[in-house]
Amino acid sequence: MESIEDTRTSQNNLMLQLSGIKYNYDSAVPSRLERLLRERELRKSSRSQNANEGIRDGYRDSDVLGNGIELCLSDGDKRTREEELIEGLAAASLSNGFERQDGRSQKQRLLVVANRLPVSAVRKGEDSWALEVSVGGLVSALLGVNEFEASWIGWSGVNVTDEIGQRSLTEALAEKRCIPVFLDQETVHQYYNGYCNNILWPLFHYLPLPQEDRLATTRSFQSQFAAYKKANQMFADVVNAHYQEGDVVWCHDYHLMFLPKCLKEYNSKMKVGWFLHTPFPSSEIHRTLPSRSELLRAVLAADLVGFHTYDYARHFVSACTRILGLEGTPEGVEDQGKLTRVAAFPIGIDSDRFIRALELPPVKYHIKELQERFAGRKVMLGVDRLDMIKGIPQKILAFEKFLEENPDWRDKVVLLQIAVPTRTDVPEYQKLTCQVHEIVGRINGRFGTLTAVPIHHLDRSLDFHALCALYAVTDVALVTSLRDGMNLVSYEFVACQASKKGVLILSEFAGAAQSLGAGAILVNPWNITELASSIGYALTMCAHGREKRHHHNFLHVTTHTSQEWAETFVSELNDTVVESQLRTRQIPPQLPSEVAIERYMGSKNRLLILGFNATLTEPVDAQGRRIDQLKEMELKLHPDLKEPLRKLCNDPKTTVVVLSGSDRNVLDENFGDYRMWLAAEHGMFLRRTEGNWMTTMPENLSMDWVDSVKHVFEYFTERTPRSHFELRETSLVWNYKYTDIEFGKLQSKDLLQHLWTGPISNASVDVVQGSRSVEVRAVGVTKGAAIDRILGEIVHNNDVKTPIDYVLCIGHFLPKDEDIYSFFEPELPQGQAATTRNKIANHLNRNTSNHSAGKSGHRAVSNRVPQQASTLDKKAGSNENGNWWSMMRDRMTVHEGSSVLDLKADNYFSCAVELLLRTSRSLLIEAVKPWLG
Ligand SMILES: O=P(O)(O)OC[C@H]1O[C@H](O[C@H]2O[C@H](CO)[C@@H](O)[C@H](O)[C@H]2O)[C@H](O)[C@@H](O)[C@@H]1O
Numbered sequence: 001m002e003s004i005e006d007t008r009t010s011q012n013n014l015m016l017q018l019s020g021i022k023y024n025y026d027s028a029v030p031s032r033l034e035r036l037l038r039e040r041e042l043r044k045s046s047r048s049q050n051a052n053e054g055i056r057d058g059y060r061d062s063d064v065l066g067n068g069i070e071l072c073l074s075d076g077d078k079r080t081r082e083e084e085l086i087e088g089l090a091a092a093s094l095s096n097g098f099e100r101q102d103g104r105s106q107k108q109r110l111l112v113v114a115n116r117l118p119v120s121a122v123r124k125g126e127d128s129w130a131l132e133v134s135v136g137g138l139v140s141a142l143l144g145v146n147e148f149e150a151s152w153i154g155w156s157g158v159n160v161t162d163e164i165g166q167r168s169l170t171e172a173l174a175e176k177r178c179i180p181v182f183l184d185q186e187t188v189h190q191y192y193n194g195y196c197n198n199i200l201w202p203l204f205h206y207l208p209l210p211q212e213d214r215l216a217t218t219r220s221f222q223s224q225f226a227a228y229k230k231a232n233q234m235f236a237d238v239v240n241a242h243y244q245e246g247d248v249v250w251c252h253d254y255h256l257m258f259l260p261k262c263l264k265e266y267n268s269k270m271k272v273g274w275f276l277h278t279p280f281p282s283s284e285i286h287r288t289l290p291s292r293s294e295l296l297r298a299v300l301a302a303d304l305v306g307f308h309t310y311d312y313a314r315h316f317v318s319a320c321t322r323i324l325g326l327e328g329t330p331e332g333v334e335d336q337g338k339l340t341r342v343a344a345f346p347i348g349i350d351s352d353r354f355i356r357a358l359e360l361p362p363v364k365y366h367i368k369e370l371q372e373r374f375a376g377r378k379v380m381l382g383v384d385r386l387d388m389i390k391g392i393p394q395k396i397l398a399f400e401k402f403l404e405e406n407p408d409w410r411d412k413v414v415l416l417q418i419a420v421p422t423r424t425d426v427p428e429y430q431k432l433t434c435q436v437h438e439i440v441g442r443i444n445g446r447f448g449t450l451t452a453v454p455i456h457h458l459d460r461s462l463d464f465h466a467l468c469a470l471y472a473v474t475d476v477a478l479v480t481s482l483r484d485g486m487n488l489v490s491y492e493f494v495a496c497q498a499s500k501k502g503v504l505i506l507s508e509f510a511g512a513a514q515s516l517g518a519g520a521i522l523v524n525p526w527n528i529t530e531l532a533s534s535i536g537y538a539l540t541m542c543a544h545g546r547e548k549r550h551h552h553n554f555l556h557v558t559t560h561t562s563q564e565w566a567e568t569f570v571s572e573l574n575d576t577v578v579e580s581q582l583r584t585r586q587i588p589p590q591l592p593s594e595v596a597i598e599r600y601m602g603s604k605n606r607l608l609i610l611g612f613n614a615t616l617t618e619p620v621d622a623q624g625r626r627i628d629q630l631k632e633m634e635l636k637l638h639p640d641l642k643e644p645l646r647k648l649c650n651d652p653k654t655t656v657v658v659l660s661g662s663d664r665n666v667l668d669e670n671f672g673d674y675r676m677w678l679a680a681e682h683g684m685f686l687r688r689t690e691g692n693w694m695t696t697m698p699e700n701l702s703m704d705w706v707d708s709v710k711h712v713f714e715y716f717t718e719r720t721p722r723s724h725f726e727l728r729e730t731s732l733v734w735n736y737k738y739t740d741i742e743f744g745k746l747q748s749k750d751l752l753q754h755l756w757t758g759p760i761s762n763a764s765v766d767v768v769q770g771s772r773s774v775e776v777r778a779v780g781v782t783k784g785a786a787i788d789r790i791l792g793e794i795v796h797n798n799d800v801k802t803p804i805d806y807v808l809c810i811g812h813f814l815p816k817d818e819d820i821y822s823f824f825e826p827e828l829p830q831g832q833a834a835t836t837r838n839k840i841a842n843h844l845n846r847n848t849s850n851h852s853a854g855k856s857g858h859r860a861v862s863n864r865v866p867q868q869a870s871t872l873d874k875k876a877g878s879n880e881n882g883n884w885w886s887m888m889r890d891r892m893t894v895h896e897g898s899s900v901l902d903l904k905a906d907n908y909f910s911c912a913v914e915l916l917l918r919t920s921r922s923l924l925i926e927a928v929k930p931w932l933g
């Protein structure tokens with residue numbers, strides 16, 4: 001039996017054959033992690049080199065994107081980064097490592113695409129504009145990114161319909177390296193206010209979809225979703241217009257979930273990353289969204305999908321497996337061989353910018369002013385956009401409870417709440433503003449005096465300097481988000497607290513809780529009592545306790561910066577493309593159907609071997625919903641295939657064999673009235689449709705194990721909802737295709753472990769794992785082993801006059817059965833035939849794969865007298881090593897004594913069809929139709 005190591009080596013050998021690469025893939029090419037670590041090292045040393053040479057450009061307020069230095073590639077040097085990296089990998093095989101040529105990072109062109117530009121435009125005249133920096137975490141984070149030659153594509157926040165306005169705004173923005181997307185008012189209303197902020201934003205923060213007036217909601221939902229897609233396409237059009245080969249396109253946030261799909265449809269080679277700044281909710285929440293599948297699929301078009309935390313990434317993968325039925329792996333999500341990498345990239349801030357700001361005179365001035373203003377009182381601070389996810393009412397109510405329970409503190413503490421107006425056109429936000437004003441008014445009325453109020457509430461944003469000063473004078477910062485992607489305010493507060501070392505009270509529902517959790521006081525903002533007592537705890541914390549906590553947080557904030565975040569994401573995106581190219585090299589090529597057809601037409605005696613399940617049956621639900629389990633379980637030949645198949649079967653120059661794992665009844669029902677050969681239960685039973693079933697089972701097949709395995713399968717079927725098992729004559733199959741994917745997988749592991757250590761530990765069986773099934777069969781029950789016996793019988797019965805000169809083999813076969821593909825390959829020694837099988841077995845997830853034998857050789861079968869009658873009815877002897885061919889070919893001669901098989905390598909085609917492949921039907925129809933004229 002082949003060991004895993006052998007398998008891997010032979011697989012690699014095959015890769016060599018296919019791609020012509022001259023190195024051993026496994027041992028010489030650095031792993032993804034090795035590449036990323038190396039890349040990180042290079043980045044670090046390049047950064048310190050730049051710093052030493054004084055060419056690193058810090059943030060400059062005058063240059064919004066802060067990227068003054070350009071190291072553009074010259075035209076002659078326009079190779080893509082993945083080409084360089086791939087070459088690097090090739091070189092690595094020789095040098096055991098890969099280096100960039102100059103060891104320094106070149107600035108890579110980066111197109112940042114986000115709904116909002118980092119500046120908002122205000123029209124001052126027909127062609128004059130004022131640009132103000134936009135508020136929000138996304139903008140803050142990306143302002144700190146200056147290692148790239150970045151341009152920003154987004155909506156300018158204003159409705160500009162006239163040509164002069166559009167032209168002049170485009171010019172004004174160009175100076176800030178910004179490129180506008182002009183959205184008309186109606187689109188903004190439906191896309192931004194409607195779909196983005198009224199549907200996706202609340203849902204992603206665990207606030208359910210609106211329920212009142214269902215019909216109206218449904219109607220507006222449909223038009224908003226249409227506007228959302230349209231807006232995404234408009235963003236894509238602008239990206240496409242500015243894209244240059246080799247650029248990295250980084251799409252941001254829930255506004256642009258369709259963008260990766262639009263971009264890849266336009267140019268599949270574009271390097272596309274997508275990052276979500278909000279939480280991604282549990283799949284149970286996401287599945288309530290009517291457009292849930294479309295959105296997931298659109299995002300999966302990206303090469304790399306990033307989230308702030310591992311939890312969000314995990315939820316996304318789980319949504320893809322549960323809603324789309326795709327395979328979730330530790331790397332990401334796989335869909336028919338295409339991997340979308342999914343990972344966590346926690347954002348940070350440009351901490352230096354905040355630390356440096358504290359030394360600026362205007363900030364110092366503000367600090368002094370604030371200290372004087374609030375002398376003798378502890379300052380508590382909240383800085384939030386006025387958004388329902390920020391938990392502002394909860395925060396204020398907890399503060400009220402604290403004052404209520406601690407009268408001594410009433411004149412010793414003040415809460416400054418900066419509530420930046422946001423999304424003011426959305427009714428929910430308008431309601432929230434009123435609610436907050438009402439609560440603040442009530443509390444101030446209750447605890448205020450003629451000279452002082454406990455809450456200072458500002459409905460506006462502050463400029464950067466004022467904000468830094470406020471952070472610096474704060475004793476306790478209160479972040480009470482009900483859900484928050486990350487929350488950068490908490491990071492900014494920490495960065496500005498080097499001297500004061502104030503305390504951070506932080507909601508456990510903010511992404512930041514995962515990074516700053518150890519240094520903050522974590523709270524559940526829904527628990528007002530707990531929140532109120534945390535305020536007391538924070539206000540009275542000793543200096544040593546504050547210092548320890550601050551030290552922990554400060555270290556994190558100053559090391560996990562926005563610069564790091566962006567570089568890591570882009571580096572991983574570059575590498576993902578490299579990785580996917582390496583994977584692509586392993587995928588066998590598509591079936592060259594035109595060539596296959598041409599050869600078919602030119603041949604005289606053809607043999608077609610077809611699988612049944614997932615090859616000739618109706619494809620499973622494209623959306624992966626699997627709601628019609630019973631219908632699907634009843635295997636039926638796809639209606640569209642009936643006619644082409646009948647024509648093929650009636651062609652006297654063609655022999656069709658359906659070779660299936662299904663039992664005889666299933667094949668009888670579906671193919672009983674066709675003129676063909678049926679091979680049931682992996683070829684253990686065989687019949688020509690005009691005749692009776694014969695058994696080809698090896699003589700000494702032991703089936704003693706069946707009862708105990710059946711017992712185990714029954715046990716697991718009872719405990720795994722929607723699983724089922726089939727008892728066949730030579731095998732048992734437990735199928736968990738319709739179960740909860742994760743539970744099904746866990747159960748199958750448990751089942752396997754139980755089988756191996758129990759009922760089958762000494763039995764002569766094979767356990768074959770399908771993608772969602774476990775099959776136990778007697779050793780020797782494989783299609784690969786059966787094919788020669790079947791062929792012998794066909795040749796004998798067909799009374800072959802002309803040698804078979806064309807073979808086409810199409811199927812979705814389990815790994816164990818895949819040597820059926822290599823059976824016809826001419827002039828390959830056994831070992832290499834197995835190699836081919838393993839190659840296919842290891843690429844089950846590919847779309848369709850083809851391998852035609854690469855050499856032109858003849859399989860001429862020796863010229864001997866055929867054996868008399870079939871031995872099949874007497875039961876053929878088993879040969880587990882698959883050496884039957886040499887014996888059987890002696891039987892397979894035509895009457896006049898010439899070969900029965902005269903197969904030029906060019907006339908052998910095989911094609912593996914993936915289980916969930918939606919195109920398996922069309923592939924066959926496409927392949928078959930033209931042959932029929
Ligand atoms: O552009 P707006 O509609 O006014 O909203 C402002 C931004 O709000 C959201 O910010 C998120 O991103 C932060 C940085 O990653 C993160 O810390 C925070 O938790 C998120 O809420 C939104 O995702 C952005 O697109 C908006 O620009």
Ligand SMILES: O=c1ccn([C@@H]2O[C@H](COP(=O)(O)OP(=O)(O)O)[C@@H](O)[C@H]2O)c(=O)[nH]1
Binds near residue numbers: 134138140460464492
């Ligand atoms: O008056 C203000 C209030 C807030 N911010 C910025 O808005 C961002 C808020 O980001 P966060 O991640 O906390 O939440 P988001 O608003 O993005 O949901 C932070 O960078 C703040 O510095 C600002 O520039 N001016």
